[in-house]
Amino acid sequence: MSSTPIADHAFLSDRHSCALVDRGGTVVWLCFPRFDGPSVFAALLDDDAGHWSVRPEAEWTATRRYAGRSLALETTFRTAGGELQLTDALGLGPDNEGHRLGSNVPHVLVRRLECTSGEVDVLVDYRPRPEYGLIAPLLSQVDGGVAARGGADWLVLTLPAEATLEDGRARARLRLRAGDVVHLALQRSTLGDPVSAHVWSQTDLADLLDRSLASWESWSDLHQSYDGPWADLVHLSGRVLHGLSYQPSGAVVAAGTTSLPEGVGGERNWDYRYAWVRDASFTMEALWVAACPDEAEDFFGFMTTAGAGGIGPDTSLQIMFGVGGEHDLSERTLDHLRGWRDSRPVRVGNDAWNQQQVDVYGELLGAAARLADQLPALDEETRWFLAACADTAAVRWRDKDQGIWEVRGEPQHFLYSKVMCWVALDRAIALAPQLRCEHRVDEWAKVREEIADTVLEQGWNEEAGAFTQYFGSTALDASNLMLPIVGFLPADDPRMLATIDAIAERLTDERGLVFRYRTEEGVDGLAGEEGTFLLCTFWLAQALALSGQIERAREVFERAVAYVNDLGLLSEEVDAVTGEQLGNVPQAFSHIGLVNAAWAIDQAAHGR
Incomplete structure (x- = not known):
């Protein structure tokens, strides 16, 4: 049973679909590639229906805000050993400035981890459950990430770390020191087009997130x-x-x-x-x-x-x-x-x-x-x-x-x-x-x-x-x-x-x-x-x-x-x-x- 207060959730959108992220950095709701499509994560409605958590291993406190005038979420975790900023966004494609916000989107949820001081051990817990939790997909290691196959979904998680796979779940630990920046991402394709979902390079994910933030700012400036x-x-x-x-x-x-x-x-x-x-x-x-x-x-x-x-x-x-x-x-x-x-x-x-x-x-x-x-x-x-x-x-x-x-x-x-x-x-x-x-x-x-x-x-x-x-x-x-x-x-x-x-x-x-x-x-x-x-x-x-x-x-x-x-x-x-x-x-x-x-x-x- 999910019991997290409804007010504890943040909203991400690429004007095709949306995600909800709780105060602790867990994606508890995501539907690809449409708002009214079946969910990939639905822990919002049942703990067993899928989630993607990124948070410090040590005890933490957190504050959050939207980055500038965007719908990209910045969550700042503070631990005894250091500080971590997590930025989450549904990516916007090229030519999204001004009047075209939401056109040509790649259907990617991108997550940037930046250690701003000290040292932080980060736990990643990825448990996709497509079709409102009905499907426990097959997970497999791919170069630079994890692939998940099940039902109508082919999901690729970009994860630059060794992951442990068990029972349709991937877990990993990343150690970040002050100045370190790492990008994670999740992309979906259909069964007939598996190549459209792929492991992203760190440079491309950095560009995608920066472009998405700039697109929201440009739209806000104009409108x-x-x-x-x-x-x-x-x-x-x-x-x-x-x-x-x-x-x-x-x-x-x-x-x-x-x-x-x-x-x-x-x-x-x-x-x-x-x-x-x-x-x-x-x-x-x-x-x-x-x-x-x-x-x-x-x-x-x-x-x-x-x-x-x-x-x-x-x-x-x-x-x-x-x-x-x-x-x-x-x-x-x-x-x-x-x-x-x-x-x-x-x-x-x-x-x-x-x-x-x-x-x-x-x-x-x-x-x-x-x-x-x-x-x-x-x-x-x-x-x-x-x-x-x-x-x-x-x-x-x-x-x-x-x-x-x-x-x-x-x-x-x-x-x-x-x-x-x-x-x-x-x-x-x-x-x-x-x-x-x-x-x-x-x-x-x-x-x-x-x-x-x-x-x-x-x-x-x-x-x-x-x-x-x-x-x-x-x-x-x-x-x-x-x-x-x-x-x-x-x-x-x-x-x-x-x-x-x-x-x-x-x-x-x-x-x-x-x-x-x-x-x-x-x-x-x-x-x-x-x-x-x-x-x-x-x-x-x-x-x-x-x-x-x-x-x-x-x-x-x-x-x-x-x-x-x-x-x-x-x-x-x-x-x-x-x-x-x-x-x-x-x-x-x-x-x-x-x-x-x-x-x-x-x-x-x-x-x-």
């Missing part, structure tokens, strides 16, 4: 100009969101991991390594603040290609896709894995792909409107697709759905879903000249007003004194904080102020962090409880800022960012009892919320 409050956190969030995008297609994943629970020991364990229309659209909007979204054209090209085949007069847009545009994401459980702190089941795939969630049209068209300047010349297919989303919203807004929180209970008339259909039509009207759809504006405007009238009439509940989760309900839902954020109502409207206060008073824990909704209401069809939702807490800060309550907004924002880890990373939730991070990590939603709330507070403080 990260936000200079408001909490700038360091906003910039880090921008790099995380960029790191969660899949460069070959333009897709954006919701998180880097699967099955980290929303409640310890519970069943709310989902696979987030896919491209949700909602999450990805929100990500593109947040990058408008945190980093110039030069990938907007790629993203909308991905969405058009992935979604156009499933939208029309009688069909709904699928709400999520594989990072290559795949539609069938059928869910299954990995019963051989114990899960993080015995939180079962461990799932891969996500059956939410079959749900109807009518809010997605609003998020997608909202992103298109925000990024219109980055989309000067939409192709005919993308124009058709975005217009079809508006037309579908104009019909589907009347339907019950599973809503933003993907409930597995009965569909309802969720208020947030209705409002986002309003957003879809509102933004389509604004985009009509770009979409060449001026002739549809009158009809879109008519339906937009019909939605607004219905929401105001049926969404407000006198008993609750607030807008509520779904029509006829008295339950609160944090997603209704989005009403002023998307412009449906002014934030200082009395009904909106009442809703903000009701959520702040009745939908928070003792720390003032916001729940999505009360799980005891039973609407989601799942057993157990969950933590407070970081995105929702940032929404509260953003709504308060929009309403002119700037000091309250800052206080709420500070409550939320108090839970970033030492690197600035956030998962999905915070345990309402222990204050631990919960859920998949890093979570795009949480970093999106941080960026947008910081921006809103800065804008409000300057009267903009």
Whole structure:
């Protein structure tokens, strides 16, 4: 069983896949060559599912940081005999500066060991377990490293030291003295192309790591100009969101991991390594603040290609896709894995792909409107697709759905879903000249007003004194904080102020962090409880800022960012009892919320 706190993990990305590294220099999660592919290391979910550890043999203490403005991790180990710096990165290939970050990557995890003082004996423990721990590969010595063959994987570890091989595991010891620098690396190839994975020379690995650091710095120089409050956190969030995008297609994943629970020991364990229309659209909007979204054209090209085949007069847009545009994401459980702190089941795939969630049209068209300047010349297919989303919203807004929180209970008339259909039509009207759809504006405007009238009439509940989760309900839902954020109502409207206060008073824990909704209401069809939702807490800060309550907004924002880890990373939730991070990590939603709330507070403080 893995029990390392979720907040103890660092995130590496090459914009194809990601790795997680714990405080002690152990890689506990790695999927090659895609975010949603089978893992090579999954000790994050089960101690027996593979890891790669590099750490001093003697007792040590460690500190860590991201190197400069990158997603390369520097861990500094201190022992009685000396100091060791470990730098970890997923390598970026040539021509990755500026606008091309993540192109032509070699799919290599590189680790640099540098003894900065004294003398340090380093232990290397390499235990690959492909396909989520199912396969114990055959290991063999090769010149300069170790080869591992098993299943669909051919892995080559660059290791300039003698290794002991036993039971699918390689161990080695390196003695480093002040000034010594050694590089290790892991590369994967497919069975049909074993020569693409090879032992790297020390010079080539040094060049690869230096180039990767320089590429991140170059991208940050070009794209990260936000200079408001909490700038360091906003910039880090921008790099995380960029790191969660899949460069070959333009897709954006919701998180880097699967099955980290929303409640310890519970069943709310989902696979987030896919491209949700909602999450990805929100990500593109947040990058408008945190980093110039030069990938907007790629993203909308991905969405058009992935979604156009499933939208029309009688069909709904699928709400999520594989990072290559795949539609069938059928869910299954990995019963051989114990899960993080015995939180079962461990799932891969996500059956939410079959749900109807009518809010997605609003998020997608909202992103298109925000990024219109980055989309000067939409192709005919993308124009058709975005217009079809508006037309579908104009019909589907009347339907019950599973809503933003993907409930597995009965569909309802969720208020947030209705409002986002309003957003879809509102933004389509604004985009009509770009979409060449001026002739549809009158009809879109008519339906937009019909939605607004219905929401105001049926969404407000006198008993609750607030807008509520779904029509006829008295339950609160944090997603209704989005009403002023998307412009449906002014934030200082009395009904909106009442809703903000009701959520702040009745939908928070003792720390003032916001729940999505009360799980005891039973609407989601799942057993157990969950933590407070970081995105929702940032929404509260953003709504308060929009309403002119700037000091309250800052206080709420500070409550939320108090839970970033030492690197600035956030998962999905915070345990309402222990204050631990919960859920998949890093979570795009949480970093999106941080960026947008910081921006809103800065804008409000300057009267903009």
